[in-house]
Amino acid sequence: MIDLFQYDFFVNAFIASILASIACGIIGSYVVVKRIVFISGGISHSAYGGIGLGYFLGINPLFGALIFSLSAAGIISFLRTRHNTNEDTIIGMLWAFGMSLGVLFISFTPGYAGDLMSYLFGNILTVPLQEIYIILAIDVIIILIVALFFNQFLAITFDEEYARTLGLKVDLLYFILFMLIALTVIVLIKLVGIILLIALLTIPAAIAKHYAVSLKQLMFYSVAASIIFTISGLFISYYLNLPTGSSIILLSILGYILSYLYITFKNKRYA
């Protein structure tokens, strides 16, 4: 196992997994307690439009994805302030709009879009050093903002209406939170890909929720669970020559089922 770390690509993948788990565990905790999985799905899938745009213009597809997911997050937080009853329909449209646009851009692009699959399903083994710095920067942004607004985010996710009566700027705080979700999406694209990242964003937090008694604890447990799944997925995929993204996700789902069975069994025994 030690000699694996002689390869740069493996060391990069190892570091990227840990760094991505930090963003994923913290933001995934909010996604799970506030039950905004669908919104997060909309933000992440619309990023595919940016991937396509990146190919078309010949720039880094991740940069295009960043612009698209941030815009989607902005549009969705605006929709929320309008109390639009069709909110989830429009999020669904945004979701499909991004995907369709991506496919369209790629069809316009001459030549073969070789590593397109890696954006859809992830390929952590190809993450370059430069992208590790990007993930690190996003981690720092997320940790700083969450530390700064921890109590405010707690209030709006626990009881949004009450937070309004306190005079908190609830809409602005949600805007910030959705922006952080968009940034987390970018971090996770290389790890597990656009299609699968919603699972990695939510499963570790869903497992952590079985044990955590506070939001802070939920975040720490989620980060830990995410690290365990991504790193073991990494090794499994290397030794068994399986796709990394799928390995990580299947492992997470297995982890969730085991944890769920354990909790149900435990509660029954003490009930």
Place this chain on the structure above:
Amino acid sequence: MSFYVELNNVSVKYGDSLILEDINLRVAENEFLGIIGPNGGGKTTLLKVLSGLIKPKSGSVTIGGKKIETQKSLVGYVPQFTSFNNDFPINVLEVVKMGRLGKMGNENDDQILKCLETMQILNLRDEQIGNLSGGQKQRVLIARALVGGPKILLLDEPTASIDSKTGKSVYELLNKLNETTTIILVSHDIGAISRHVKKIGCLNKKLVYHDTKEITKEMLESTYQCPVDLIAHGIPHRVLEHHHQSI
């Protein structure tokens, strides 16, 4: 400084439907006003107007003569305890602390503990919110509103879905708080309200309010728009006196 609450010609619309129509109300300091009315009659909406959550289509809402928007910190809002996720990982102390967010002296722990004690939930402070009974949750939400030091307490159905014994103890706590705080609560539980409040109003889009503690058959019938049998055991027009003696 005075903290009377005043609503002048307040109307609220959701889309095309009129929820509150031409509400006029003046609530004096340390008043205890109960508002009853049918479901969908606008009770919760009225509370949201009073807490500044909903801006009325027309009319004015003032506290001590100043616009509600600038006086939000004087108001403590107690929503129904079904308003949040029960499985949120958070304990009682954290929920109550929330009430001091955005207020001066955020770190005032003594006052928070005092509020927990007043509401008789000090022993539950480390308990997860989801593990509490309905009555305990209600106390937590009242404590959360109290730590902000409100002059006016607004409560939405404080005894809905809790048993009548627990409900009674919640009202007894409210009566104690009422010595220093104005309380306005809405409920469809006419019996419980009439035993504990000082004034009663009936709300069904329009507010019928006579600045008294009596509910008359006429008030109820105009509110519920159908004949109502008062649960007054032979004294159809005076709910209050009779029940008062039975406690």
